[in-house]
Amino acid sequence: MKVTTINTRLRALRAFYNFLCKSKLIDRNPMKNIKLLRDRQKTIDTLDNKEIEKLIRTIRKEKTFISFRDEVIVLVFLDTGVRLSELVGIEVNDVRGNIIIIRRTKNLFERTVYLSETTQEQLSRYIKIRGDVETTKLFISQDNKQLNRHSIQTRLTKYGKEAMINKRVSPHTFRHTMAKRMIVSGVDAFSLMHLLGHTDITVTKRYVNLWGQDLEQKHKLHGALKGLKI
Incomplete structure (x- = not known):
């Protein structure tokens, strides 16, 4: 998978588990210490x-x-x-x-x-x-x-x-x-x-x-x- 795809899914998981914690449906957030992957910054085209x-x-x-x-x-x-x-x-x-x-x-x-x-x-x-x-x-x-x-x-x-x-x-x-x-x-x-x-x-x-x-x-x-x- 591309880094952006992985990070998108990590964000979704993070939001889901944050919701479960706030709703007191789980005691521990497994995503608490999971960080997003670093991606190489690409050059972006612009028009002159x-x-x-x-x-x-x-x-x-x-x-x-x-x-x-x-x-x-x-x-x-x-x-x-x-x-x-x-x-x-x-x-x-x-x-x-x-x-x-x-x-x-x-x-x-x-x-x-x-x-x-x-x-x-x-x-x-x-x-x-x-x-x-x-x-x-x-x-x-x-x-x-x-x-x-x-x-x-x-x-x-x-x-x-x-x-x-x-x-x-x-x-x-x-x-x-x-x-x-x-x-x-x-x-x-x-x-x-x-x-x-x-x-x-x-x-x-x-x-x-x-x-x-x-x-x-x-x-x-x-x-x-x-x-x-x-």
């Missing part, structure tokens, strides 16, 4: 400026409602870092100016994400073109029904190939790209944790460690001793 611009240009070539919808989806992904499951759960009423209320979250806690002017303008245009349909979901299919996750992933993969981007173009790639750009821009891990909807800051700190080279370059430009004649 040229790749993002190339992707948007490729999507715009089609000049259809569906391609415009897809462009807005990509902008929302990149701007907010939301998960795919969170994006398909957004309703029209969740969009309020430059913010979106994310209700369908992984940890069941609602959170607010913020939009740049570009995304806000394009999203506003999309909502007007979308019009009134039966579903209240923000992103709809060609048949005016709720857009499913598989369709989004399939179209993103298609655009990635057409743009000849030699990386996986996916919602998760956009999420990591957003995290990297925020970190390199100087956003602290605690703020990023809330924007991404992480329940544990250690997950967010992993991103900081992954992109250390970018931070090293940033330190060279803005280090505390920069400009001092000492």
Whole structure:
């Protein structure tokens, strides 16, 4: 088994035995001293400026409602870092100016994400073109029904190939790209944790460690001793 699979099962066992102990159904917790396995940290792909611009240009070539919808989806992904499951759960009423209320979250806690002017303008245009349909979901299919996750992933993969981007173009790639750009821009891990909807800051700190080279370059430009004649 992979380390992640083993750790997932260990967490389930830990939760189960913790419940039994709290309910006083057992006297001793056999999982008390069982630790999770350490896993090798893998490099995560992100998109650079040229790749993002190339992707948007490729999507715009089609000049259809569906391609415009897809462009807005990509902008929302990149701007907010939301998960795919969170994006398909957004309703029209969740969009309020430059913010979106994310209700369908992984940890069941609602959170607010913020939009740049570009995304806000394009999203506003999309909502007007979308019009009134039966579903209240923000992103709809060609048949005016709720857009499913598989369709989004399939179209993103298609655009990635057409743009000849030699990386996986996916919602998760956009999420990591957003995290990297925020970190390199100087956003602290605690703020990023809330924007991404992480329940544990250690997950967010992993991103900081992954992109250390970018931070090293940033330190060279803005280090505390920069400009001092000492």
